[in-house]
Amino acid sequence: MNKVDGPVVKRVAVVTGGNRGIGKEIARQLAAKGLQVIITSRDEGRGRSAVQELLATGLHVKLQVADVHEIGDVARMMERIQSDYGPDVLVNNAGVILDRGVSVLDVGESVVRQTLETNFFGALRMTQAAIPLMKKHHYGRIVNISSGLGAFEIMQDGYGLKGSSSAYRISKTMLNALTCLVSQEVAGIGIKVNAVCPGRVQTDMGGEDAPLTVAEGADTAVWLATMEDDGPGGEYFRERRRIAW
């Protein structure tokens, strides 16, 4: 929590990969709800231009330059965020898809590793760095931006993709597992951890022809990031409804 003029007023939210796409929109919606938002960007220029865009609309948003691949970046970032009395909210949004159209039988091991490095290890690093700070405040909301493509239920029926994007899909299955395990570790101490499938959203990743706007894609994550203490933990959502892992 950020202390401004005496009493506690603002929750502090960190959104990884907040310089574009769904992450930037989650940052926008959280800031519009009155949170102090810190976006992370691995590229300073792209991060600055996103922050300028949001500041120009009157929203309070700061930038931390960090690549979620780098444990040193994550540690330094958390140290700085701690001075803002945060984070209360962590949205693990940064993600890559590097094996579109490639069969699981052909995907290179290095591509799988690179994908896991961002989509799974990035979230793990951020979570491990954030939880001790959240424990101090007896409050935390962690939202992992997953994908329905990582759900066993959908993988079992093929979803018309026949093993394509398997590195991406496996990374999201692992992120789902992380969601369940961390949620159990912090149960009962004010910290809620959930996963979200945003649906197919109009971003660089989702493509222009995707059915959902970024505002629609960000909605469930923002809802979970700001829910009350009696809200769910260790669950997987799409359009604010629980879905199967």
Ligand SMILES: NC(=O)c1ccc[n+]([C@@H]2O[C@H](COP(=O)([O-])OP(=O)(O)OC[C@H]3O[C@@H](n4cnc5c(N)ncnc54)[C@H](OP(=O)(O)O)[C@@H]3O)[C@@H](O)[C@H]2O)c1
């Ligand atoms: N769009 C969809 O239809 C859809 C569907 C299901 C799930 N998702 C998930 O939603 C999340 C956001 O997707 P999006 O559509 O907004 O994608 P996007 O437009 O491609 O944006 C991805 C963001 O992640 C950042 N990022 C990637 N690697 C990073 C790293 N190592 N360190 C820090 N930041 C990094 C990117 O930064 P740079 O600008 O530096 O590359 C960018 O800000 C992802 O986790 C994605 O898997 C998206």
